[in-house]
Amino acid sequence: MDGILIDLGVSSFQLDEDERGFSYHHEARLDMRMDPDLDSSAWELVNYSSVDRLEQIIRDYGEERYAGRIARGIVNARQQHSIDSTLDLVEVIRRSVPANYRRETHPARRTFQALRIEVNQEIESLKEVLPQAVDLLKPGGRVCIISFQSLEDRIVKEYFVQESKDCLCPSIQPVCTCGHKALLKVLTRKPIGPSPDEVAQNNRARSSKLRVAQKLEF
């Protein structure tokens, strides 16, 4: 293939469906599975994960600075009563964070994002799809990836950097033992964002970042 475009935005259509519990504004059973055949939902995650695991998920996938407090808040709350709905969880999060944080942004936003990513294995899927996409490209072909979260953008960036190097051995090692060969040339040193016009027409584009790489000719 000459070009591949991967848009990592979860479709607005999917996220607008309140009944699967993606929204922290509407009461629904905690679920968040985009594929109903997935084994565990957000409900299992919230009610059965250890405090350490919850903290890690919320920190890594939500980039939430109060991940530890929220994780402890969840574990304390569920000792009284299971956390069954979106708004139950919102209430627990609200009680776990400092008062001034509640005014900055919706206090549940990052935790909900983290749970959605974990439930749907979004990061694992992204890490799998990148090499598959590059495999499909012809030499000289380009892969373009649009992401909407800094975590996803970082994974794309790191993958591009790694695949644009001839050797991945630690720098203290005098001789290469990995044999890694560069596959890509990165065409976007910095990611490309939307124009003000595009944001004016579609507010959901505001956080998008585009990175492009070209497959090397051998």
Ligand SMILES: [Zn+2]
């Ligand atoms: Zn090496």
